[in-house]
Amino acid sequence: MINPFTSSTLECYLTCPRGLEEVTAKDISPHCKNVKTGSGGVSFTGDLQTLYTVNLYSRTGMFALVKLLEFSADNEKDLYYQIADYPWYEWINHDDTFSIRSRVFSKHFTDSNFVTLKVKDAIVDRIRQKTKRRPDVDKDNPRYSLFVFIHEDKVSVFLNSSGSSLSKRGYRQKIHKAAINEALGAGLILLSGWEPSQPFYDPMCGSGTLPIEAAMIGRNIPGGNYRKSYTFKGWKDFDPRLWNSVVRESREKIRNDKLHIFGSDNMGANVDMAKRNARQILIHTHIKFAKKEFEDFTPEFSGGTILMNPPYGERIGEEKELESLYQLIGSVLKQNCVNNDAFIFSGNKELTNLIGLKSQRNYVLKNGKIDCRLLHYPIREGNYVGYLLYIFKSAINEIIITHNTRIIVGVWY
Ligand SMILES: C[S@@+](CC[C@H](N)C(=O)[O-])C[C@H]1O[C@@H](n2cnc3c(N)ncnc32)[C@H](O)[C@@H]1O
Structure with a gap:
């Protein structure tokens, strides 16, 4: 306790x-101790200053x-009595407010609302x-916000220091x-290994999350x-x-180096939205936004990172309409983006x-509940030959399957 x-x-x-557990651990490890990756998070130890710092920096x-x-x-009785055993009165006054959120993955407790109610009763x-x-x-603006996690019979109760995500x-x-959320956006950039001295491109920038996060990373x-x-x-x-001292120290480390960050999108309204979001934190001067069709995309410099999150049919557009977009992504990367590293989420x-x-x-990775992948394509001279070989192999495979002559597989490969 x-x-x-x-x-x-x-x-x-x-x-x-x-x-993003590994990336998260690496990101916060300068600020805390005993950092260990878990599932969907990272554990660490520290004092109040550590907690303030992790909230600010992560x-x-x-x-x-x-x-x-x-x-x-x-069982519910056990849950109630063990929660009631904790001296809540030591720091929650009768005139304070609190909230509880529960997540349960257990055969003993199947209803998270019921768990929330039991825990609330025990505390009150x-x-x-x-x-x-x-x-x-x-529920909306509590002084203390509690999280209850139950995994089978293991119950953990936490105090949420952040508030909203x-x-x-x-x-x-x-x-x-x-749009992807900002934490996921930053995580994709950190996973890509982009260095602020290199160019960064998002040719399907939507509301600008990736270029804005890149600019924040680039300026520390x-x-x-x-x-x-x-x-x-x-x-x-x-x-x-x-x-205030944690904040002051962080502000002293902000850099003003020249960055090469580019965001484009084929919809003017999205580009305007991305610009507005960047202007909101006065970072717009570090990002070049433009309205552009992806088929016209050519990186201004080589040696950069191209990171994009094309529509994938779960939320917008239908899959059929997207097939040609993904084929286009492959050909534009091959033709216009040699000597850059492309990442598709x-x-x-x-x-x-x-993409081919x-x-x-x-x-x-997970984007909310959706299973996703971040795919890394280093675009180098010679990839095209590899691509032709890949197309050739796929075509042969199709012939083999169509004619049901599997025995030939060994010969052709
Ligand atoms: C999933 S959204 C990107 C969301 C963005 N990462 C964010 O956080 O706001 C995909 C974007 O790709 C853009 N897009 C789709 N087809 C395009 C094309 N042919 N050329 C350029 N942009 C395109 C859409 O307008 C949309 O803004």
């Missing part, structure tokens, strides 16, 4: 989009959580027993209907630099001097197969 307000060492967990994290309790329970009963009054639940940086006034601007609210600022004993394997290039690496 941990009282987060008296304990000198906090055990924390930073959640992140699945597939690019790929979503919620920075402080562990309060961990125990085993396989314990505080009322001690103080004769009870705190209220406020850290992916909400505060620069997106409007977003494209298929912390992920939370523009964010106004964090739940920990409303906690008892919030230390504004400590927070997509949730549709059939469509990415139509062999990916060198394939990162498995």
Whole structure:
């Protein structure tokens, strides 16, 4: 049992989009201790300053959580009594508000709403027993926001220090209907290994998430630099001097180097939206936005990273209409983008197969509930020969399958 307000060492967990655990661990490890990757997040230890710092700096994290309790329970009574055993009254007053979110993956507890209700009852009963009054639940703007995770019989209760997801940086006034969130966008850039001295291109930029995140990385601007609210600022004993010193130190590290970041899209309204979002945080002077059809895309410099998130049929457009777009992506990369590294983020394997290039690496990620891949295509002279060989092999395979003469496979390969 941990009282987060008296304990000198906090055990924390930073959640992140699945597939970005390694990147998240690397991103926060300069600021904390005992960093270990989990599933959908990273655990770490530290003090309050660590917690403030991780909230401010993390690019790929979503919620920075402080562990309060961990125990085993396989029935509702056990759950209730073990939650009620914790001295909530030590830091939640009857006039405070709190909220609870539960996630359950368990055969013992199948209904997360029921778990939320039980945990709420246990907390309220314990505080009322001690103080004769009870705190209220406020789902929208609570002073204390609790997360309950149950995996089989393992129950963990956390205090959320971030409030809304850290992916909400505060620069997106409007977003494209298929926009990726900022934490995922930053994670894709970090996975690509892009260095700020190199050019960066997103030729399908939508609301501008990838170029804006690249500019923030390039200038060493912390992920939370523009964010106004964090739940920990409303906690008892919030230390504004400590927070201000963490922020001040981060601002001293912001760079003003010249960056070569380009964002384009074939829809003028999207380009305008991306520009507006970039202007919101005055980073627009570091990004060149333009309205452009992808078929006209040619990188201004070589040696760069091309990272894009083409539509993939889950949210916009129909798959059939997208087939020719993915074929176009393959031919434009081959013809116009030699000596650049291309990365395609997509949730549709059939469509990415139509790119017709062999990916060198394939990162498995989740975009919300959608299984996605980030595919790395180093575009080099000679790839075209490889591509022809690939097309040749596919054609032969088709003939073999059509004529049901599998025995020839060994001969042809
Ligand atoms: C999934 S959205 C990108 C979302 C973006 N990553 C964001 O976070 O806002 C795909 C974008 O590709 C653009 N697009 C589709 N076909 C295109 C083409 N032929 N040329 C240029 N852009 C295209 C769409 O207009 C859309 O903005």
